[in-house]
Amino acid sequence: xxxxxxxxxxxxxxxxxxxxxxxxxxxxxxxxxxxxxxxxxxxxxxxxxxxxxxxxxxxxxxxxxxxxxxxxxxxxxxxxxxxxxxxxxxxxxxxxxxxxxxxxxxxxxxxxxxxxxxxxxxxxxxxxxxxxxxxxxxxxxxxxxxxxxxxxxxxxxxxxxxxxxxxxxxxxxxxxxxxxxxxxxxxxxxxxxxxxxxxxxxxxxxxxxxxxxxxxxxxxxxxxxxxxxxxxxxxxxxxxxxxxxxxxxxxxxxxxxxxxxxxxxxxxxxxxxxxxxxxxxxxxxxxxxxxxxxxxxxxxxxxxxxxxxxxxxxxxxxxxxxxxxxxxxxxxxxxxxxxxxxxxxxxxxxxxxxxxxxxxxxxxxxxxxxxxxxxxxxxxxxxxxxxxxxxxxxxxxxxxxxxxxxxxxx
Numbered sequence: 158x159x160x161x162x163x164x165x166x167x168x169x170x171x172x173x174x175x176x177x178x179x180x181x182x183x184x185x186x187x188x189x190x191x192x193x194x195x196x197x198x199x200x201x202x203x204x205x206x207x208x209x210x211x212x213x214x215x216x217x218x219x220x221x222x223x224x225x226x227x228x229x230x231x232x233x234x235x236x237x238x239x240x241x242x243x244x245x246x247x248x249x250x251x252x253x254x255x256x257x258x259x260x261x262x263x264x265x266x267x268x269x270x271x272x273x274x275x276x277x278x279x280x281x282x283x284x285x286x287x288x289x290x291x292x293x294x295x296x297x298x299x300x301x302x303x304x305x306x307x308x309x310x311x312x313x314x315x316x317x318x319x320x321x322x323x324x325x326x327x328x329x330x331x332x333x334x335x336x337x338x339x340x341x342x343x344x345x346x347x348x349x350x351x352x353x354x355x356x357x358x359x360x361x362x363x364x365x366x367x368x369x370x371x372x373x374x375x376x377x378x379x380x381x382x383x384x385x386x387x388x389x390x391x392x393x394x395x396x397x398x399x400x401x402x403x404x405x406x407x408x409x410x411x412x413x414x415x416x417x418x419x420x421x422x423x424x425x426x427x428x429x430x431x432x433x434x435x436x437x438x439x440x441x442x443x444x445x446x447x448x449x450x451x452x453x454x455x456x457x458x459x460x461x462x463x464x465x466x467x468x469x470x471x472x473x474x475x476x477x478x479x480x481x482x483x484x485x486x487x488x489x490x491x492x493x494x495x496x497x498x499x500x501x502x503x504x505x506x507x508x509x510x511x512x513x514x515x516x517x518x519x520x521x522x523x524x525x526x527x528x529x530x531x532x533x534x535x536x537x538x539x540x541x542x543x544x545x546x547x548x549x550x551x552x553x554x555x556x557x558x559x560x561x562x563x564x565x566x567x
Contacts (some may be wrong), residue, residue: 158206158421158519159185163308164331168203168338169196176305178564182360183419184281184303185561203338205331206421211431211525213333216464224489225527225534226503228431229463232471233492235440235484237457248299248384249439250458252480253323253350256435256470257293259479260321265470266347269293270313271323272304279380279393280363284309286320298384301357307331314341321348326430333432348470351430353438353496356422366408367393370401382408387456388439388446406448420556424509424547426523428499434467435460440495457483459492507532508540512547518556 161184163176173192179185201207212229221229237250243258244251257269268286273296275281282304287293306328313320322332329351336342358366364374372395379394388405409416422428430436437458441447446454460480462468474480493500507528510520532540550556 158204158521159183160205160325160327160419160421161185161303161305162205162328162331163305164203164205164310164335165200166305166308167310168199168335174200175563176308178278178281178303179559179561180564181558181561182303182364182564183558184305185558187561187563199338203331203334205327205334205521207519207521208334209327209330209426209521209523209526210333211427211527212463213432214525216466218465220465221463223527225531226500227429227461227489227492228526230461230489231465231468232462233487233489234460234462234471234475234482235457235487235491236460236471236475236480236482237455239478239481243294243297244456245386246294246297246384247456248297248389249387249437250456251297252437252458252460253352254293254297255479256348256350256474257287257321257323258290259474259477260348260470261288261290261293263473263477265319266321267316267318268320269323270320271296272300272306274300274380275302275304278302278374279377280360280374282306286313298389299352299382301382302363302380303357303360307335310335314339314345317341317345319345319347321350322346323350325354326351326427326433326436327354327425329430329433330427348435348466349433351433351436353430353436353499354422354425354428355416355498356418356425356428358417359419362417370399372399372401386452387454388451404448405446405451409445411448412443412445420550423502424506424513424520425502426506426510426521426526426528428502429496430461431463431526434464435462435471437461438492438496442494444495444497459487459495461492503528504531504535505539505543508535508543509547511540512544513551513556515544516548516551518551 166176238244238255247254272282275283281302282300376395381392383389390402391408392402462471513520
């Protein structure tokens with residue numbers, strides 16, 4: 158169930174747990190000899206692989222609507238970055254980059270805590286702090302590689318300055334978990350922003366992708382998954398001078414059936430960012446861009462404001478021109494049209510967890526995600542099929558990884 162977020166290292170200390178790249182290629186925790194039961198209990202309580210919650214109840218009021226699939230929402234709009242350059246540079250409509258820039262320029266926060274391309278391994282990501290608009294721009298574009306986003310969260314909190322956090326839904330959930338143990342989180346994180354996430358590409362699959370072009374992972378000096386258009390090209394450069402640009406659909410495939418994902422992502426109970434203030438998503442009908450027209454799309458994001466803080470930020474950014482609006486009145490039905498794979502997974506995940514538990518495997522504890530309610534809508538035959546499919550995956554060894562061993566440095 159590990160996503161490699163690094164929070165376990167942050168809470169226990171690097172002398173007890175170290176989140177590192179291991180021989181499987183993933184970022185995983187390697188335990189030291191001094192790790193004790195108290196440390197493990199704390200890790201299990203904050204780990205997004207063992208606990209996934211929806212929006213904290215204190216952030217839900219009478220103006221909040223709850224959709225069974227898409228969760229809490231106060232308003233849903235179709236929007237894009239008001240600055241054409243940001244819109245072009247970003248992954249779809251550039252709205253997260255625009256919001257990060259807006260928060261800094263209006264001095265609502267001191268910095269943005271988010272991720273950018275790793276300097277040492279470009280297919281990976283690394284956490285970063287952005288203090289200027291230029292810093293935010295440098296991190297524009299989606300990252301689909303392993304990233305220990307929260308490994309230095311205590312250092313970030315020790316600054317004692319208000320900030321916005323932009324992360325994957327599992328990163329947002331992990332930090333919400335940690336907020337129960339460190340009150341500084343809720344004091345200092347002024348805005349929680351996320352993307353609707355389909356998962357990330359496992360390192361082995363990335364290596365296979367590069368091998369199609371006779372490129373070794375160690376030779377890659379730059380890798381851009383998307384952006385500079387909607388979705389924009391997948392582009393990589395090598396130390397030998399090769400520059401390759403491909404369509405986004407060449408990288409992922411033209412539909413969900415071609416995606417290669419870690420098992421944890423296939424059973425994710427919250428790829429839609431239920432515990433964020435604002436969640437944003439791609440807006441291709443059917444869930445994938447048309448390869449014939451993807452280069453002609455100017456880009457727009459669906460933006461789900463889940464909290465009062467998120468709604469206020471969204472409305473202020475629109476008022477001040479940081480965001481442009483294409484449609485001010487989207488509905489959860491529209492999001493289902495844009496993200497059908499998320500809807501299907503939300504209905505299936507309760508039964509998949511039952512399959513894991515039946516095989517003696519870890520399944521996350523969940524709260525306020527309505528998973529059993531959705532499963533009950535589907536009926537016994539569907540749930541049995543999903544549970545049995547997961548049990549077969551376990552028995553076939555497709556849900557496990559080797560015991561983490563640090564990889565040799567490149």
